[in-house]
Amino acid sequence: MESQTKQQGDQLRAKVPALRAETPGCAEVVHFNHAGASLVPQQVLDTVVGHLQREALIGAYEAADEAEQRLARVRGSVARLLNGKPEEVAVVENATRGWDMAFYSLPLQAGDRVLTSMSEYCSNAIAFLQLAQRGVSIEVVPNDDSGQLSVEALAGMIDKKVRLVAVSHMPTNGGLVQPAAAIGKVCREAKVLYLLDACQTAGQVPLDVHAIGCDMLSATSRKYLRGPRGAGFLWVRGDLANKLEPPFLDVHAARWVEADRYEIVPGSARFENWESNIAATLGMGAAVDLALDLGLEAIWEVVQERAEALRTALLTIPGVQVHDLGAVRGGIVSFTLLGWSAEEVQHALHQDSINVTASTPYSARWDMEARGLRGVVRSSVHYLTTDEEIERMRSRVAQLAGR
Amino acid sequence: MESQTKQQGDQLRAKVPALRAETPGCAEVVHFNHAGASLVPQQVLDTVVGHLQREALIGAYEAADEAEQRLARVRGSVARLLNGKPEEVAVVENATRGWDMAFYSLPLQAGDRVLTSMSEYCSNAIAFLQLAQRGVSIEVVPNDDSGQLSVEALAGMIDKKVRLVAVSHMPTNGGLVQPAAAIGKVCREAKVLYLLDACQTAGQVPLDVHAIGCDMLSATSRKYLRGPRGAGFLWVRGDLANKLEPPFLDVHAARWVEADRYEIVPGSARFENWESNIAATLGMGAAVDLALDLGLEAIWEVVQERAEALRTALLTIPGVQVHDLGAVRGGIVSFTLLGWSAEEVQHALHQDSINVTASTPYSARWDMEARGLRGVVRSSVHYLTTDEEIERMRSRVAQLAGR
Numbered sequence: 001m002e003s004q005t006k007q008q009g010d011q012l013r014a015k016v017p018a019l020r021a022e023t024p025g026c027a028e029v030v031h032f033n034h035a036g037a038s039l040v041p042q043q044v045l046d047t048v049v050g051h052l053q054r055e056a057l058i059g060a061y062e063a064a065d066e067a068e069q070r071l072a073r074v075r076g077s078v079a080r081l082l083n084g085k086p087e088e089v090a091v092v093e094n095a096t097r098g099w100d101m102a103f104y105s106l107p108l109q110a111g112d113r114v115l116t117s118m119s120e121y122c123s124n125a126i127a128f129l130q131l132a133q134r135g136v137s138i139e140v141v142p143n144d145d146s147g148q149l150s151v152e153a154l155a156g157m158i159d160k161k162v163r164l165v166a167v168s169h170m171p172t173n174g175g176l177v178q179p180a181a182a183i184g185k186v187c188r189e190a191k192v193l194y195l196l197d198a199c200q201t202a203g204q205v206p207l208d209v210h211a212i213g214c215d216m217l218s219a220t221s222r223k224y225l226r227g228p229r230g231a232g233f234l235w236v237r238g239d240l241a242n243k244l245e246p247p248f249l250d251v252h253a254a255r256w257v258e259a260d261r262y263e264i265v266p267g268s269a270r271f272e273n274w275e276s277n278i279a280a281t282l283g284m285g286a287a288v289d290l291a292l293d294l295g296l297e298a299i300w301e302v303v304q305e306r307a308e309a310l311r312t313a314l315l316t317i318p319g320v321q322v323h324d325l326g327a328v329r330g331g332i333v334s335f336t337l338l339g340w341s342a343e344e345v346q347h348a349l350h351q352d353s354i355n356v357t358a359s360t361p362y363s364a365r366w367d368m369e370a371r372g373l374r375g376v377v378r379s380s381v382h383y384l385t386t387d388e389e390i391e392r393m394r395s396r397v398a399q400l401a402g403r
Numbered sequence: 404m405e406s407q408t409k410q411q412g413d414q415l416r417a418k419v420p421a422l423r424a425e426t427p428g429c430a431e432v433v434h435f436n437h438a439g440a441s442l443v444p445q446q447v448l449d450t451v452v453g454h455l456q457r458e459a460l461i462g463a464y465e466a467a468d469e470a471e472q473r474l475a476r477v478r479g480s481v482a483r484l485l486n487g488k489p490e491e492v493a494v495v496e497n498a499t500r501g502w503d504m505a506f507y508s509l510p511l512q513a514g515d516r517v518l519t520s521m522s523e524y525c526s527n528a529i530a531f532l533q534l535a536q537r538g539v540s541i542e543v544v545p546n547d548d549s550g551q552l553s554v555e556a557l558a559g560m561i562d563k564k565v566r567l568v569a570v571s572h573m574p575t576n577g578g579l580v581q582p583a584a585a586i587g588k589v590c591r592e593a594k595v596l597y598l599l600d601a602c603q604t605a606g607q608v609p610l611d612v613h614a615i616g617c618d619m620l621s622a623t624s625r626k627y628l629r630g631p632r633g634a635g636f637l638w639v640r641g642d643l644a645n646k647l648e649p650p651f652l653d654v655h656a657a658r659w660v661e662a663d664r665y666e667i668v669p670g671s672a673r674f675e676n677w678e679s680n681i682a683a684t685l686g687m688g689a690a691v692d693l694a695l696d697l698g699l700e701a702i703w704e705v706v707q708e709r710a711e712a713l714r715t716a717l718l719t720i721p722g723v724q725v726h727d728l729g730a731v732r733g734g735i736v737s738f739t740l741l742g743w744s745a746e747e748v749q750h751a752l753h754q755d756s757i758n759v760t761a762s763t764p765y766s767a768r769w770d771m772e773a774r775g776l777r778g779v780v781r782s783s784v785h786y787l788t789t790d791e792e793i794e795r796m797r798s799r800v801a802q803l804a805g806r
Contacts (some may be wrong), residue, residue: 024459037463045459049452052631056427056448059758060440060625060632084429093496093633094678100651123653126665130652220678222463228455230496230633230680247650248503249533250526262529274526275497275623277633277680314558355462363751365659 004290007354009301012294012383020292020384030389031050032310033355035172035200035332035380036337037222037229040283040284041290041326048228048283055279071278074285078233078316081288081296082217085210090234090271091281095199095220096123096232101271102195102216103166104126104247110135117141117149117178119171119325121365130165140366149324151182158190168201173359173376174334175307175324177205184213193240203287204303204331208298215240223281224303224331224382227287229242230280236270241268250274294301299383304333306381307391313394319401323376331368334376335358338402342375346401356380409481412704415697415786422697423787435713436736436758438575438603438783440625440632443686444693451631451686458682474681477688481636484691484699486611491644492685493589493637493674493753498602498623499526501637505598505619506530507650513538515566519545520552522574522728522770527600531569533735540564543769549726554585561593568595571603573603576762576779578710580608580728587616596643602626605691607706607734607785609699618643623658624683627734627785629708630690633683637674637723644671653677663737685691702786706734709784709793718796722804726779737762737779745778748803755799759783 020026025039055063064071075086082089092098103124109112109130116128118140128138141157145148149167166185168176180196187194196214198207203224208219217235222229236244245264246253252274254262264270291299310333314320319338337345342358349356356379361368368374379393423429428442458466478489485492491503495501496526506527511517511534519531521543531541546552552570568590573580583599590597599617601610606627620638624630638649648667649656655677657665667673670787694702713736717723722741742747745761752759759782764771771777782796 025462028460028466029462031462032584033464039460039462040459040460045455048455052448052451053427054447055440055632056443057430057431059432059436060436061436061757061760062432062753091501093680094676096653096678097496097500097651097677100653104651122659126652126654126657126659129663129665130648132663180554222678229458229678230583237586246532248500249529250499250503251529251765254529255530256525256532259768259772260532260535262532273497273499275499275625275635277496277683280633280680280683288570349409350465351785355465357464362654362659365662369662371593382637 005297006302008295009305012298012302015294016383023384027382028353030392032379032381032393033357033380034382035223036217038224038226038358039384040226040228040287043290044227044283044286047286048064048279051279051282055323063385067278067282068283070285074281077236077285078289080164080292081202083210084235087239087267088235088238090236090268091276092232092234092272092317093231093277095228098123098218098232098271099197100127101246102234102388105244106193108136108163113137113139113161114164114166115139115141115154115157115162115165118143118370119168119174119176119364119395120173121168121197122363122365124166124168125366148176148327149183150177151179151186154183155186158186158192162190162192164195166195168197168199169205170330170332171364172200173364173367173378175329175332176326176330176386177201177330180214182210188213200332203291203299205300209235221284221287225284225287225291228280228283230277231284234268236268236271238267240267241270244271248273248303285380288362302383303381304329306383306385307331307333310379310381310390310393313390314397317394317398317401320397322373323373331382332378332380334378336376337397340400342377345377345397348400349396354393354396408700408704411698411701412708415701415705418697419786426787427785433757433795435782435784435796436760438626438781439760441627441785442691442787443629443631446693447686447689450689451682453680454685463621470681470685473685473688477684480691480695481689481694484605484610485638486613488764489640490670491638491641493639493671494679495635495637495675496633496680498621498635499673501621501635502527502600503530504649505621505637505639508647509567509596510564511539514564516540516542517567517569518542518544518557518565519728520562520570521546521572521773522577522579522767524571524575524600524602525766525768527569527571528768549730551730552586554583554589557586558589561595565593565595567623568597569598569600571600571602572608573733574767575603575736576767576770576781578732579729580604580731580733580736583615583617591616604733606694606702608703612638618766622789623747624687624725625691628687628690628694631683631686633680634687637671639671641670641672644673645669649673651676659784670770705786707732708786709786709788710734710736713782713784713793713796716793717800720797720801720804723800726774726776735783736786737781739779740800743803745780748780748800751803752799757796757799
């Protein structure tokens, strides 16, 4: 099995020169910001631009009618990515709004408990704290020794008042991959709803909602899937979706059947809204199809290897500390450089056309405060990342370290 | 004053050939669907596509950083369009979500009354009915003899329990323009909040939030403003915005300042979310700038005249009935053809590259049922509409009438 994965990875490695040639940004920048927004392939750009041009030529509603079947297939592509069903997929404007539509549709009340992780993403944490003001108890499961969520601690915290476990699969500020399936097992046994934020893992890590055991999963197009901005998706288990009343309803999510009555549509379409960005949705579909075509097992193998290669290279530099936690680590490499703030490193690298971002406590406060981190440089690889790019990053950071 | 407006209109009329030449769709289709989505000008398409290409080349976050000042100016452009302040403007993904963010942030409780119009748009009505299930009383103000909301009836319905007046400025299914400023006067005197859905009027009718007297106003990019899909805006009066807690909060709307505390940002940015479609937002800005440049008084004069010309032409055909209500009528021309359903007319016209839509009771049930209408053909003009296009429409509908 392991050698088979290695073999799949090698097949993908062999395609990387061609994949880079089909990615306009590869010739322009050294991109270590795939966890922010990756570089879109030409075929995704062409899909988006082609639809926009068609809208301009024949009208945007008319172009949507023309693209109806292709649009419907986007849902199918996302379903294949997750091993879910097309009717369980909502195509939404971004991962945050997808996550919101799931989270805020849950009937959480004062006294209910919600369990989450140390490394939770800021936007989710802010939503939790909004419900905390209404009396919902938000509790952070401690990490185990590896720095991932302690599944044992989670199991110990479960009781009848726990209504939801909501976890970011991979944090915004480091390479940690949470033990999603082990968490799912605990949730299933306890019959507690499980919302997985797969914003950073979709397109990077193989995702199988049944193997994971989650009830809801949200993700974005623009990160590891290499799709456009302005598109994302939410998957909700079919029998659950039909029980949830979304916090917002419109003419797409419900039908106005009588003067004083509406009917919510079946399935996850209830989490969508009528006016969507069709071009971005089609672009996301093309990006998902590319990922499926390359194979998620292969992508995951290569991304993990590339990230380890970057960590190894950075660790040769005096003053560099790598901060990624966890037993399993993915494409995000987080580091600090002695004497430099994360923003200063980001700015210096940008002068050399190297794209990274800086993560601050505002983005993952529970984690950053617990570790006493004021900021980390977030450098994220993809299967596109070459040895030359890693060497250019190493060499530039080494220069900064030497100043 | 009237002759001055006529003069402004004539100046715009003189520019129409050039404006059509700069609009790719004008050579391809006979577009009577500006109320669905108008035809974008080349400069708007170039703005959107140019940013998407830049994202592909240097990375999407990096392209957003580069476009930061242009992005900030979009808010300013929208503020000028409405005579509001930039910090009162939220740039959102579409009009429905903008309206939702305002409506669902209001602390409406069982027993509160919400007043709306007969001709309300389906998505708003469905949201009202959702709150009705929580005990909020949704009451429809009757029309006056012209078919517009009766301002006298509205004034008579106001009492201490009325918390909100929410009205669509122009319905989805007809040319009626509601007396927005007269409604605003009643609301101001009664100190009742007033939410105006300007989805169909932004870019068509001059909008001055102070003259109208509304507290909240939402609109989209893609209709009369001629911007791209996937962008819209919400304006909320500054002192009101700061009192409202949005139904969804994320890292852009709030800052995670301590482990258990967030602070909502000041102004209308609280209704936005972090992940937006930058390209579409920039495109909306270009579209608003074009409308401001041409002048809303001029646009409104020409659109009204073009719509009356289409109504006059259609009324020469036996079996055609025009259904637009109101004392003031704008760019939407709604009609029926004896012996034909609205969908059949839409389909037949589409065969001849004439774009219209069909409005059904699902889109405006209170109004359609009251008038016994099963469907109307919605044909909507813009300043781009030529005499030749009107004649082509008239001639084709006359052919259908003769079958």
